[in-house]
Amino acid sequence: MTLTDEPTAPATDERLTTLGAALRTALDGPYARERAVALATFPADDALRPVAYDVEQSRDWCLARLRALDAAGFGSAGVPERAGGHADPLEAVLTFETLAKADLSVTIKSGVQFGLFGGAIANLGTAWHHDAFLPGVTSMELLGCFAMTELGHGSDVASLETTITYLPETDEFEVHSPTLAATKAYIGNAARDGRMAAVFGQLVVAGERHGVHTILVPIRDESGRTLPGVTAGDHGHKGGLLGIDNGTLTFDHVRVPRRMLLDRYGGVDADGTYGSPIEDPTRRFFTMLGTLVRGRVCVGGGGAMAARRALSIATRHALRRRQFPAPGRPDGVLLLDYVVHQRRLLPLIAQAYALGAAQNELIAALVHVQGDDASTERDQRELETFAAGMKAMQTWFANRAVHEAREACGGAGYISENELTALRGDVDIFATFEGDNTVLMQLVTKALLGDFRHAWSALDRSGVVQATTRAVGEMVMERTAAGLMLDRLASTARRRPEETTLVDRGWHALMFEDRERHSLESLARRMRAAAKSGGDTFEAFNRLGPHVQFVARAHMERVTLAAFVKAIDTCADREARDVLERVCSLYALSSIAGDRAWYLEHNRVTAGRSKAIGDQIDALCRELRPHALALVEGLGIPRGWLTAAVLAD
């Protein structure tokens, strides 16, 4: 995909309903043109791995497919080809999303090769690395691994045990796995295809540790034999993504030239002296990890596409399948006419729209930070938080949605030709890789507390904390355009909360903001008490774990609603806008309904209002039911790509 190919109108042979086309444009938002081009030019034949392929066949197919896609412009898109080359984060993310509308093994293999391996070289390396290796990366002549995770250290990167020790006598680094726990694990391209690995380990220079750095280590010769000192293991069969050759790597005193260290943020000069442009080791560590944020943006977006694909299949099936005759329906009732079935699928579709709007905001933030715009370190930090939360929210959503779609298709959903079970198996691990979701949600809350603490302690000195907690909450939360818009909406409801209807956007905004603000404030209070409690501080904080998860979710839901509201505000098509308003209400009420115990406990709603929410959700489902086809068209999976047998004419 080359984004400069601008057709006057999106070239696609799909015949969408007018509403479907308008919804798709609205959901694609600022990237509607680019996404339409991608759909129109993507080679969608042979798009899915034949499910009966064994591990070896799957790997062969996946590699060949990725090479073909790379040749067609859908592989390394966005990765610079040399030093000073153009890195286009937008192109990279949109390409990943497009790939994820088809086979997820291919998508992840692309992510490993271009996003992670290529990304490590581009972001952590310097000009020599770029010139020496990026051409091979983008052409796929040099297949590589991103060797970060260790058997003993999944989420805990700072504790990696692999060592990268400088040897002054030969001006080399020695890469070594000192323990079994140091084994690099779950590494894509490690079992078979990789020729080189970007290895993360503890840099040791003259006996001094400088924290985690990354070094390029050749692991196989051209014929595919592992090099001396390198041992590669094969994870073999997995729960999905069989196209990826995940494996282990261990290093037994493997030596590589000094220049192989990716030294943008820290390296060793010819004198054997360590130097870094970032003095503080912790800041350096997070700066290095921070460059990898694009991977999380991609994985979250990819998970969302899997969910959209599954929801498209299940909804289209429910518009064809009849079961049980009923009065006035002698041929049986369409599945989607059952309220229980509507409740199963339509709120998920609403969530897909809401998350899509938020993902667009996330992409914009990524482009701002990694693109040509001037951005601050604060922008970078906010991007990381946003990306962590969106990755977790979207991939958990994907797991739920794909499973629900499977069940909603009954027995047919279980037959592989209907594609849902493979999708389920593939998307499963999205909740774990690129950061375990539970850990990512902790990061979100930690970042919020950081902001909060900062604002709070400034106020605390002036002794007005109790009186101004509300103001603090507002200070923390409202910074983006979308956030400000939501806040304005909330303020309209605040003046007359119980007079508003259940579909009043101002009331939704108020509910979402209140949930986040109040839970964050109370968490901060509990944190403070825990810190002061003495005793076992780990245990004191540990007990706040569920609260920490709640705050992160409340925050991400609020950010998502804000993005959706803003997106609808820019939608020019009147009919689409009208439908989207209801979709947004369905999203908002589903979220509120899920937490209505919290709202009741905190006196945010009355019992009567809380009870009425379910009826209002049913009413919205009923109103959206006639638009179900257009809604799934809008999700952007072309009908022609839905090769599930159950949808065949």
Added chain:
Amino acid sequence: MTLTDEPTAPATDERLTTLGAALRTALDGPYARERAVALATFPADDALRPVAYDVEQSRDWCLARLRALDAAGFGSAGVPERAGGHADPLEAVLTFETLAKADLSVTIKSGVQFGLFGGAIANLGTAWHHDAFLPGVTSMELLGCFAMTELGHGSDVASLETTITYLPETDEFEVHSPTLAATKAYIGNAARDGRMAAVFGQLVVAGERHGVHTILVPIRDESGRTLPGVTAGDHGHKGGLLGIDNGTLTFDHVRVPRRMLLDRYGGVDADGTYGSPIEDPTRRFFTMLGTLVRGRVCVGGGGAMAARRALSIATRHALRRRQFPAPGRPDGVLLLDYVVHQRRLLPLIAQAYALGAAQNELIAALVHVQGDDASTERDQRELETFAAGMKAMQTWFANRAVHEAREACGGAGYISENELTALRGDVDIFATFEGDNTVLMQLVTKALLGDFRHAWSALDRSGVVQATTRAVGEMVMERTAAGLMLDRLASTARRRPEETTLVDRGWHALMFEDRERHSLESLARRMRAAAKSGGDTFEAFNRLGPHVQFVARAHMERVTLAAFVKAIDTCADREARDVLERVCSLYALSSIAGDRAWYLEHNRVTAGRSKAIGDQIDALCRELRPHALALVEGLGIPRGWLTAAVLAD
């Protein structure tokens, strides 16, 4: 397994903790001896299908494994071998559960051959069928299909289109698939192994339809070629259960002798006259389907075993795996010491115990109805309702638990050698086959309403409905020993609800009973209004769908709590009993917490009490954490059967 093999003590080489052994005995309850014998004698080597096997290899392996197990007494156990032979429902169900602690393809293949095909012959056939076919069924010389489901009719058996037409001229039946929708679909043993099928279709005699009946149709010759007029299709690769050769069957005017009709509940005599011992066609239909209730008891119990296996793996892993150092824990914190991780696994373990107790009650009810005891038609109806609900609750639980276990094991959980993803794929369809769970939950509520309506209208005539709704609810709900015990407990709380602690069993009982009674009463009111509303009655009832699902769940939760309370009451071991009391509180509070919005909306709890529930759940997790190993030992999956690589020494 022969239940008459009574060792003086259960022979097993497992070394359980004292508490683990006591918990297992308590959970196994009235069938502790039989289950211990089964574990000690089950051939557990080669117990799981190698995951990399393709479809054909999987089917070969599965068939061979089932033959070996059948030879060892773990196949046809409980199926009579001839007319007048001994049918032992207890042996059948316990054997199925034992199989389900290992490979689920083998388990389901056993279910198809012995439970469904054999069960149809045993329950719907008469002496000639028994003598002619049961020996071949139990020896596996005659492999068969249970051909009920049609492509167009999954849950709606009454609408089956296949015809079974009597031909007086030749004294034969002609079996025919008149439409594409009449194709028998998802049929186990149809694609490859089956030689005969028990085909469900509309019986037509002299132009008159007599509703659904079942006939035996040979489908393949000894060499495996399909017989003339029979077309078999192959569903090929599926989301799991690759060992089962699911396929389609269509019949093109296939003729079979008259005696092949399974005619216990209706047949044609030599004069070509239809006759049935059950006059009413609807009653006849439900009587025939009712004989198949054992399948649902098995499938629910099997799903529960899959969940227990997954929880055993994840919990044992969490007791070994450390991640992130913390103050006082330089080597990292054990996963199970994180409160968030405890909240992830321990409430599911509690639910596994609660459901296990309820499954024991269900088995007892099955034994009462199908065993030698005298039982009434009302007992049979109640058994069907109970079995439908338990199948849905346990298989949904299994899907949730297995996925949660996968995520809780991180990347390792995704590697097939750790067995969770195969388990996930296999158990997925349990939510759909033997009755779609959503439809089964409707059946539960329908049965409750039936009882309710009966009791209510009796009272209605005396004009006291409004004053006595509470009494009606009690009449409907309390009939079993467990139910009465729960009711007594509730009555202790009723006198002082807000004085009780959150772990007071009486308060739990009150909350569970109130949830069921109130939601059932309000549904009955809404039903009555819907019936009187005029207009589109389908739509009027359709809108009650979510309420119908809620009532069924509330009922099943109450029944489950009652069973658990009763089971604990019979536990003699003091330490085990103490732990089980907390497990029960964790189960009860998790259920109440999930619905605390409902309790708040209906003024059953105050906001303060509702907020405190989460802290109490955390406290219970903390108290149970030291017993985690014993708790999974109690789940009854022997350590030696847990071959997940991640648990290797």
